[in-house]
Amino acid sequence: MSPERTAVRRRRVDASMDLLTSLYRDSLDPGYAASGKHRKRWWLVGLVAMVIGLMIGTSVADQLRAAPAEQVERDQLVQRVEDAAATTDALRARAAELQQQNRALSEGALAKDPAAAEVQRQLDLLGPATGMQAVTGPGVVLTADDADDAERRGSKVVDIDIRQAVNGLWRSGAEAIAVNGHRLSSRTAIRGAGDAITVDYRSLTRPYRIEAIGEPNALLQGFPGTPGGAWWAYLKQNYGIRYELTSAGSLRLNADPGLGVRNAERKP
Numbered sequence: 001m002s003p004e005r006t007a008v009r010r011r012r013v014d015a016s017m018d019l020l021t022s023l024y025r026d027s028l029d030p031g032y033a034a035s036g037k038h039r040k041r042w043w044l045v046g047l048v049a050m051v052i053g054l055m056i057g058t059s060v061a062d063q064l065r066a067a068p069a070e071q072v073e074r075d076q077l078v079q080r081v082e083d084a085a086a087t088t089d090a091l092r093a094r095a096a097e098l099q100q101q102n103r104a105l106s107e108g109a110l111a112k113d114p115a116a117a118e119v120q121r122q123l124d125l126l127g128p129a130t131g132m133q134a135v136t137g138p139g140v141v142l143t144a145d146d147a148d149d150a151e152r153r154g155s156k157v158v159d160i161d162i163r164q165a166v167n168g169l170w171r172s173g174a175e176a177i178a179v180n181g182h183r184l185s186s187r188t189a190i191r192g193a194g195d196a197i198t199v200d201y202r203s204l205t206r207p208y209r210i211e212a213i214g215e216p217n218a219l220l221q222g223f224p225g226t227p228g229g230a231w232w233a234y235l236k237q238n239y240g241i242r243y244e245l246t247s248a249g250s251l252r253l254n255a256d257p258g259l260g261v262r263n264a265e266r267k268p
Helices: 003-010 015-025 030-040 042-110 114-130 159-171 216-225 227-239
Strands: 135-145 176-179 190-193 196-199 208-213 242-253
Touching: 135 159, 135 216, 159 176, 159 190, 159 196, 159 208, 159 216, 159 227, 176 242, 208 242, 216 227, 216 242, 227 242
Parallel strands: none
Antiparallel strands: 135 208, 135 242, 176 208, 190 196
């Protein structure tokens, strides 16, 4: 018997039904079955996303609940600072009144003593320069403020800028200077406290107003040639910080109530 006939005899009877058997056994496409396995994993991904969302929501809710309390604390702190500033202003005004009364009593008591009267006269001459007495007269006003672009580096006025302006006015011939109404003396400190500028530990607010009593033309012409004038010209040109120097026909600068005679001795 030939090999071909042997192979034909050995074929299965249902060999011709293989295609139908395969379709029955594997009714789903292999790719569809694989994707089904991946879809079974989505429930786990959904569960993880739900847990993460719950955690984020809880955190946001906690922050929202804490925000009002923080705002209340901030408002209370601001109110305390404002109250303390108002109290300080009242005490300074009271100190100025007491200084005036003390001055009047001193003049009355020392009027009959020629030596004491001479000392008082010298004190009167030195008082305006030291800041112990209020002064009036013509001068100039330097008004300064931050640049329009507040986000730009170097666009805000800081304490050293105020010091440079004050020193420039002194060098130009100023006889008395006040910054935002605070009279300057040899013991005045102009410093930075965080984002604020302080004069004798009193915070300043924008815009900054520097008043200087002296001969107006001399101050106007002399300030640009000082290191302080060059400093401010550089700030204006490179950082956009604004400042303007104008003459004033009459200014009044109050005395510094923090000054006073603490120790005195008679010299031969």
